[in-house]
Amino acid sequence: MLKTMMKNFEHKLLNKKMQEKMSISFSMVIRLMIACLIVAIVGLTYVSSKLKTFYQSSYNNVALAHSSYGNLQEGAKNLLHACLISDPEIVESRLALADTCFDKMKQELIDLKKTSFADKSVFDAMDGDTEVIDALIVQFREFSRQNDIENAFIVYSQQMLSYFADISANITTIEEVEAENAAAMYKASQITKYICIVILVMAGVLSILLGRNVSAILSKALNSSTSELQAASVQMASGNFDVSINYTSEDELGGLADAMRNMVDTTHAVVSDAGRMLSGLAEGDFTVQTEMEEKYIGIYETLKNAMQNLKVRLSETIQGIGDVADQVNTGATQLAQSAQHLAEGATEQAGAIEELTAQVENVTDMTKDSAAETQKAAESIEMIADEAMQGQEEVYRLIDAMDRINSTSKEIENIITDIEDIASQTNLLSLNASIEAARAGEAGRGFAVVADQIGNLAASSAQSAVHTRELIAKALEEVTDGSRITMNTAEVLKKVLSSMDGIKENAKNSSEGSKKQAEMMKEILSGIEQISSVIQTNSAMAQQTSATSEELTSQSETLNSMVSAFKTNAS
Numbered sequence: 001m002l003k004t005m006m007k008n009f010e011h012k013l014l015n016k017k018m019q020e021k022m023s024i025s026f027s028m029v030i031r032l033m034i035a036c037l038i039v040a041i042v043g044l045t046y047v048s049s050k051l052k053t054f055y056q057s058s059y060n061n062v063a064l065a066h067s068s069y070g071n072l073q074e075g076a077k078n079l080l081h082a083c084l085i086s087d088p089e090i091v092e093s094r095l096a097l098a099d100t101c102f103d104k105m106k107q108e109l110i111d112l113k114k115t116s117f118a119d120k121s122v123f124d125a126m127d128g129d130t131e132v133i134d135a136l137i138v139q140f141r142e143f144s145r146q147n148d149i150e151n152a153f154i155v156y157s158q159q160m161l162s163y164f165a166d167i168s169a170n171i172t173t174i175e176e177v178e179a180e181n182a183a184a185m186y187k188a189s190q191i192t193k194y195i196c197i198v199i200l201v202m203a204g205v206l207s208i209l210l211g212r213n214v215s216a217i218l219s220k221a222l223n224s225s226t227s228e229l230q231a232a233s234v235q236m237a238s239g240n241f242d243v244s245i246n247y248t249s250e251d252e253l254g255g256l257a258d259a260m261r262n263m264v265d266t267t268h269a270v271v272s273d274a275g276r277m278l279s280g281l282a283e284g285d286f287t288v289q290t291e292m293e294e295k296y297i298g299i300y301e302t303l304k305n306a307m308q309n310l311k312v313r314l315s316e317t318i319q320g321i322g323d324v325a326d327q328v329n330t331g332a333t334q335l336a337q338s339a340q341h342l343a344e345g346a347t348e349q350a351g352a353i354e355e356l357t358a359q360v361e362n363v364t365d366m367t368k369d370s371a372a373e374t375q376k377a378a379e380s381i382e383m384i385a386d387e388a389m390q391g392q393e394e395v396y397r398l399i400d401a402m403d404r405i406n407s408t409s410k411e412i413e414n415i416i417t418d419i420e421d422i423a424s425q426t427n428l429l430s431l432n433a434s435i436e437a438a439r440a441g442e443a444g445r446g447f448a449v450v451a452d453q454i455g456n457l458a459a460s461s462a463q464s465a466v467h468t469r470e471l472i473a474k475a476l477e478e479v480t481d482g483s484r485i486t487m488n489t490a491e492v493l494k495k496v497l498s499s500m501d502g503i504k505e506n507a508k509n510s511s512e513g514s515k516k517q518a519e520m521m522k523e524i525l526s527g528i529e530q531i532s533s534v535i536q537t538n539s540a541m542a543q544q545t546s547a548t549s550e551e552l553t554s555q556s557e558t559l560n561s562m563v564s565a566f567k568t569n570a571s
Contacts, residue, residue, distance in 0.1 A: 036203035039196065059182055061116050065175035068108040069168060075101030076164050079137070082144045083152035091144050098137070106130060109171075118177040126170045129163045136160050232260060236267075269295045270303070277307055286315040333553055359422060361525065366415045403483070426524065427459065457524045464520060468513050 078098035082091045109130075113123045136159050143152035228245060235243045245261050273292050280288030288311070290296065296304040434452065 032203070032207050036200060036207070039199045039203065061112055061178040062175055062182060064108045064112040065116075065171050065178060068105045068112065069171045069175070071101040071105040071108065072164060072167055072171065075099075075105065076160070079140060079156055079160065083140065083149055083156050086147055086149065088145070088147070095141055095144065102130075102133070102137070112174065116174055116178060117181045118174040122170045122173055126167050129167050129170075133160060133163050133167075136163070232264075236264065266295055266297075266300070270300045274303060274307060277311075281307075281311060281314065286311050286318070357525065357529065366418070426457070453527055453530075457520065457527055460520060464513065464517050468517065471509060471513060 075098045078094045078101065082094035082098065085091055085094070109123065109126060113120075116123070136155055140152050140155045140160065143149075143155060232243045232245050243264060245264070248258075269292055273290055273295070277288050277290060280286075290304060293304075
């Protein structure tokens with residue numbers, strides 16, 4: 001029967017959705033659980049009813065019968081004590097206790113009569129016996145109070161004891177009936193309990209068997225599909241999309257199999273197409289296009305867009321590299337030409353500096369001679385001043401010396417004119433050097449500083465030459481005045497002598513100025529030598545720059561040949 005039910009259940013689950021399969025299985029288990037629950041509730045209700053009846057009826061009745069029997073015995077015992085004792089007080093207390101015990105017994109018999117399963121005739125007989133006992137107790141009480149122990153004992157032993165025995169026998173009968181009924185109820189409840197336990201155990205075993213079979217059916221339905229899908233998933237996880245999925249069904253696993261088949265087909269097509277496009281890009285062909293636009297959906301569209309962006313970016317980059325290579329080639333050619341011109345100009349400047357150096361050396365020698373002559377003139381003026389003190393004859397010698405001074409001063413003036421020309425040419429050369437240094441850019445920055453120093457030295461030389469010219473002019477004026485005074489009159493010799501101090505001071509200043517000019521010309525010569533060194537360095541750097549430019553031109557041509565190997569949309 002169970003096998004037939006399981007076959008029907010399996011056939012019912014065939015081609016059902018997973019949710020419907022689980023719902024049917026869950027519904028079947030719930031029904032079985034509800035059936036077991038109903039059986040358990042019914043059994044427990046029955047057992048509870050029996051136990052309730054047992055406790056509220058039979059068990060209580062047995063207790064009431066036992067209690068009434070005890071009260072009967074206690075009342076009879078107190079009556080016996082009352083008829084054997086002569087003390088009135090004790091007799092009254094015993095009679096009171098006996099009345100209390102009999103009242104309790106009567107009330108318990110009334111309660112017992114309501115719920116007892118014994119025959120009603122038993123209770124009727126006990127009612128009659130209690131009425132007779134009540135009447136006998138009245139007689140017994142009168143004999144006891146009168147201290148008539150004999151009659152009281154006769155009433156007790158000959159009349160009351162037989163009724164006590166009847167009532168006791170009836171109570172025992174009731175107790176036995178109630179005990180039997182209680183035992184029967186307890187036995188029935190125990191049987192019901194065991195039946196419920198057996199039913200629940202059978203229901204549990206049936207539930208276990210049914211659950212196992214349901215689980216086996218579901219496992220069989222799932223394993224037949226999940227094993228193939230799992231194997232296909234493992235292959236796809238390892239990168240193998242050449243898999244076949246044959247499972248078909250109308251449930252969710254069938255839909256999953258269809259989705260996996262579509263995924264395998266789409267992924268295989270996309271990977272193949274993407275590999276073809278990337279191979280084209282690797283070979284330098286940036287015009288390659290996809291052959292299955294419709295396959296790139298979802299996340300595959302992101303892959304397609306990424307490859308398109310990569311193709312565009314690489315194409316633009318290659319084109320940009322080609323443009324930059326052309327610009328580098330053009331710039332390198334221009335740089336080589338400029339460096340060649342700069343090297344030639346530096347060579348010409350080096351020649352000009354050599355000529356300037358020779359001229360400055362000549363001027364320096366002339367300045368040294370001028371300084372020596374000026375020193376001699378100062379010494380001569382001192383000698384003239386000393387000899388003028390000696391007399392008129394010395395005046396003529398002074399005139400001759402003044403003539404020599406005049407002639408020498410004119411020569412110094414010519415030398416100063418040459419110095420001014422040299423300073424002007426040096427200043428012009430410094431300006432040309434600054435212009436060439438500016439054209440040389442970063443490499444000519446040191447050369448520009450030296451050119452500025454040469455310009456400053458030239459300006460200082462010009463100022464010194466002007467100052468020297470002024471001093472010489474002033475000296476010539478003084479010499480001329482002295483000669484005129486000397487020739488005109490000897491009487492003004494004192495005046496001449498008095499002015500000789502000024503002439504001597506001027507000669508001294510002229511000598512010191514000549515010395516300074518000589519030192520400045522040395523500095524100019526040193527600056528020109530530095531300029532010559534810088535120009536030679538610039539010439540070497542220009543030649544090196546020209547060689548580097550030629551090498552850069554060669555490299556840019558190589559880069560152009562490499563870029564031309566790529567095939568872009570623009571090309």
